[in-house]
Amino acid sequence: xxxxxxxxxxxxxxxxxxxxxxxxxxxxxxxxxxxxxxxxxxxxxxxxxxxxxxxxxxxxxxxxxxxxxxxxxxxxxxxxxxxxxxxxxxxxxxxxxxxxxxxxxxxxxxxxxxxxxxxxxxxxxxxxxxxxxxxxxxxxxxxxxxxxxxxxxxxxxxxxxxxxxxxxxxxxxxxxxxxxxxxxxxxxxxxxxxxxxxxxxxxxxxxxxxxxxxxxxxxxxxxxxxxxxxxxxxxxxxxxxxxxxxxxxxxxxxxxxxxxxxxxxxxxxxxxxxxxxxxxxxxxxxxxxxxxxxxxxxxxxxxxxxxxxxxxxxxxxxxxxxxxxxxxxxxxxxxxxxxxxxxxxxxxxxxxxxxxxxxxxxxxxxxxxxxxxxxxxxxxxxxxxxxxxxxxxxxxxxxxxxxxxxxxxxxxxxxxxxxxxxxxxxxxxxxxxxxxxxxxxxxxxxxxxxxxxxxxxxxxxxxxxxxxxxxxxxxxxxxxxxxxxxxxxxxxxxxxxxxxxxxxxxxxxxxxxxxxxxxxxxxxxxxxxxxxxxxxxxxxxxxxxxxxxx
Amino acid sequence: xxxxxxxxxxxxxxxxxxxxxxxxxxxxxxxxxxxxxxxxxxxxxxxxxxxxxxxxxxxxxxxxxxxxxxxxxxxxxxxxxxxxxxxxxxxxxxxxxxx
Numbered sequence: 001x002x003x004x005x006x007x008x009x010x011x012x013x014x015x016x017x018x019x020x021x022x023x024x025x026x027x028x029x030x031x032x033x034x035x036x037x038x039x040x041x042x043x044x045x046x047x048x049x050x051x052x053x054x055x056x057x058x059x060x061x062x063x064x065x066x067x068x069x070x071x072x073x074x075x076x077x078x079x080x081x082x083x084x085x086x087x088x089x090x091x092x093x094x095x096x097x098x099x100x101x102x103x104x105x106x107x108x109x110x111x112x113x114x115x116x117x118x119x120x121x122x123x124x125x126x127x128x129x130x131x132x133x134x135x136x137x138x139x140x141x142x143x144x145x146x147x148x149x150x151x152x153x154x155x156x157x158x159x160x161x162x163x164x165x166x167x168x169x170x171x172x173x174x175x176x177x178x179x180x181x182x183x184x185x186x187x188x189x190x191x192x193x194x195x196x197x198x199x200x201x202x203x204x205x206x207x208x209x210x211x212x213x214x215x216x217x218x219x220x221x222x223x224x225x226x227x228x229x230x231x232x233x234x235x236x237x238x239x240x241x242x243x244x245x246x247x248x249x250x251x252x253x254x255x256x257x258x259x260x261x262x263x264x265x266x267x268x269x270x271x272x273x274x275x276x277x278x279x280x281x282x283x284x285x286x287x288x289x290x291x292x293x294x295x296x297x298x299x300x301x302x303x304x305x306x307x308x309x310x311x312x313x314x315x316x317x318x319x320x321x322x323x324x325x326x327x328x329x330x331x332x333x334x335x336x337x338x339x340x341x342x343x344x345x346x347x348x349x350x351x352x353x354x355x356x357x358x359x360x361x362x363x364x365x366x367x368x369x370x371x372x373x374x375x376x377x378x379x380x381x382x383x384x385x386x387x388x389x390x391x392x393x394x395x396x397x398x399x400x401x402x403x404x405x406x407x408x409x410x411x412x413x414x415x416x417x418x419x420x421x422x423x424x425x426x427x428x429x430x431x432x433x434x435x436x437x438x439x440x441x442x443x444x445x446x447x448x449x450x451x452x453x454x455x456x457x458x459x460x461x462x463x464x465x466x467x468x469x470x471x472x473x474x475x476x477x478x479x480x481x482x483x484x485x486x487x488x489x490x491x492x493x494x495x496x497x498x499x500x501x502x503x504x505x506x507x508x509x510x511x512x513x514x515x516x517x518x519x520x521x522x523x524x525x526x527x528x529x530x531x532x533x534x535x536x537x538x539x540x541x542x543x544x545x546x547x548x549x550x
Numbered sequence: 551x552x553x554x555x556x557x558x559x560x561x562x563x564x565x566x567x568x569x570x571x572x573x574x575x576x577x578x579x580x581x582x583x584x585x586x587x588x589x590x591x592x593x594x595x596x597x598x599x600x601x602x603x604x605x606x607x608x609x610x611x612x613x614x615x616x617x618x619x620x621x622x623x624x625x626x627x628x629x630x631x632x633x634x635x636x637x638x639x640x641x642x643x644x645x646x647x648x649x
């Protein structure tokens with residue numbers, strides 16, 4: 001009978017009717033970066049609906065750039081206001097954290113997206129379609145490839161300017177993802193940035209079947225993994241009776257104050273905690289692209305339009321590692337003896353599998369995909385350290401790596417033949433003789449991936465491995481160095497191929513890009529060299545930003 | 551009835567969905583299985599909500615429904631597009647990128 005009364009109290013109340021419902025308190029200023037980006041995305045949708053077609057491209061480009069730059073300025077403003085250090089707090093009724101790691105990663109994501117917008121907007125690489133400039137996105141995504149509708153759309157010079165608002169929505173989700181401070185926000189943010197990415201993958205202008213196939217694979221596997229994440233959230237909610245990070249952490253640590261009878265029953269059930277956190281980790285490791293959840297990476301990276309691949313490879317990794325860090329360091333530090341061995345194994349397998357399989361690849365985009373898997377392993381080594389150094393080294397690595405990736409994929413868009421981008425490695429033979437500058441720039445990015453000194457890759461890898469060794473993961477560092485050596489082999493192999501082999505007579509040409517892509521690549525090179533030659537300022541910055549709010 | 555039984559049911563539904571994703575060949579059916587997994591999560595949320603006597607789980611169930619609906623929009627669009635260009639929704643046919 002008593003249980004019936006408690007149930008009844010769930011949806012009935014005493015006769016006294018509250019005269020007003022208390023409104024939640026939202027700190028608009030502290031959430032400004034996210035709100036600006038979402039606002040710009042919504043305005044973008046309206047522009048798409050009301051502007052004539054010929055005006056859309058320039059309006060969308062301007063809007064995206066202004067929106068992202070304003071959001072970045074807001075992040076800088078918050079950081080300058082001390083929110084990254086001593087004024088760190090939890091905003092939006094406990095849903096979003098405003099602290100050092102969140103602001104650092106949001107800043108990195110916004111800068112990367114800003115550069116990605118440049119590559120999205122590039123319209124000089126593809127030959128003109130009926131006298132009109134076109135970008136790398138489908139004329140009309142819904143039209144059947146090769147059908148009459150597609151030909152008509154190409155002839156009319158349509159371009160998919162919707163990619164800009166879609167990109168902004170994805171960026172908005174990515175900004176929330178590393179700042180999410182409860183599991184519900186985590187899940188919603190995951191979906192908010194994943195769904196636009198699925199759509200973007202399907203929008204390539206050339207090789208549309210490949211592009212659509214990559215979208216289907218990404219979508220089905222992504223939805224599968226997010227279902228795992230959601231069930232993990234359900235189990236953790238069952239374990240702790242709450243989804244806030246601090247609430248779960250208290251129950252995990254055993255420091256929770258008021259224990260209800262129901263909570264006393266569930267918090268003794270370790271199966272809920274272990275299976276729940278394992279499933280949430282599966283969802284996050286999928287987004288990170290760690291072995292054994294990496295199967296989608298090569299196919300999606302290869303099939304998606306190359307600007308999208310660059311954006312996805314750079315920004316998704318930053319956002320997903322941010323969420324992973326927060327989950328492991330804020331929610332589950334009390335059970336690090338349980339997750340460290342598992343993550344240890346995942347990191348080792350990821351580093352080795354990524355590096356070894358990359359050696360056998362013959363496609364540039366696939367090779368970069370496997371290289372991104374190997375790099376996920378290196379970053380996991382830093383995550384495993386479970387020390388403050390671990391956090392700051394991972395932050396630094398993510399910022400450095402994302403610019404290298406974006407730049408490398410931007411170079412891939414330049415090397416073209418009659419069928420569009422020439423991504424097969426054999427076609428890159430002798431590129432250094434024909435276009436020394438392009439090949440040299442690509443070589444800089446490859447050397448950074450390989451972790452050669454004086455590039456950002458070296459400083460990042462050094463910081464991460466140092467943190468891992470300091471956190472008692474010395475064996476992991478040994479495996480990491482071996483994997484780096486294997487990886488260096490195939491990066492160097494591409495450089496040798498470009499500079500020391502004869503160019504083919506029917507080889508690809510290097511398209512002359514507009515200032516947009518040139519800026520993107522130049523920024524990539526500048527950041528790569530700057531973080532390699534003088535990393536200390538940025539390491540200090542990451543060090544100051546390395547404290548989570550709880 | 552003991553609410554824990556609903557948890558067993560939810561785990562069972564989730565497993566059926568996961569097995570379906572892994573063994574079925576039609577992209578639409580695979581997608582339906584994913585939706586089954588999401589609904590199994592909803593059942594677990596609502597049961598835990600009842601168990602703990604707070605409303606968080608029921609609220610989350612609403613969010614899940616909205617997210618699932620958004621996923622349907624995007625997912626069906628992608629699957630229909632690939633069906634129109636290949637006249638097949640089989641996930642086995644999507645193998646242009648095998649090594």
